Amino acid sequence: MKIASLHDIQPRTCTSPGGKFALERTDLSAALGATPDTPPEKGGHPFAVERASIPPGKQNWPLHSHAAQWEFYLIESGTGVLVTAEGETPLAEGSIVMCEPGEAHALRNTDPAQPLVYLVIANNSLADLIHYPRSGKWMVKPARLCFRENIDYYEDEE
Template structure:
């Protein structure tokens, strides 16, 4: 435990709409606990995970090969081989990788693996809640779900008031 070779791992593929990529979860394969690392290959014309940010987890991108763009905090910036981008927890770390080139874009995504975490998706006005295993983790979760940000309820409900009498 502690060492893995990316060449010995199988790719997993995700495809949904404009999102399509291959991924190898290096951190998990090496037995990482508090630090995640995934190798991504993003085909031409495709995008990574939907635009999002984490309330508890910091991420970073290191570009190994290819070019593309990074949507970061609402702005598009170029990405090229050798670029390193820190993505702090919170709204200013909101991001999505876009491959608008004719060649694959390959990069490492590193993240802290803290839980609980809430992941916000500003474009779709949703949040994801992760308790028991962080986003990207495969452990059992006590609470996990996706919710619309405008589906809020009051702290006190009539049902709770009736039970206390």
């Protein structure tokens, strides 16, 4: 059994080059010995747990969906919206959200002064394919390889 304190874990800040997306991430699973973004077969835990904080006016990630990963969110403090392909749903302290594979989602902080703080729990599948519907981009995890080109299956194989 491993025990850690949230207060001893160094958060990691992620910010997009243009500043639209920003997030402070505290990887609770890594503090308990898991290798980040890694399934149990490779040294990770069956699920990843992270505490995240989105600064005022920012969004955590571009709108995206997972082929294999489920994500559960518990809003600890602040106000924001769940962004989906269908629109936006308000979120506040105590809101809980379950994003199933195939459902495009993102979180945006709508509070002009306070961060949107939430807990995220996600299953760690052996691999995942993430789709970004607005840009047509794809990403493969755990390799974190991004691509956009659509080619024929047999191209360069014969």
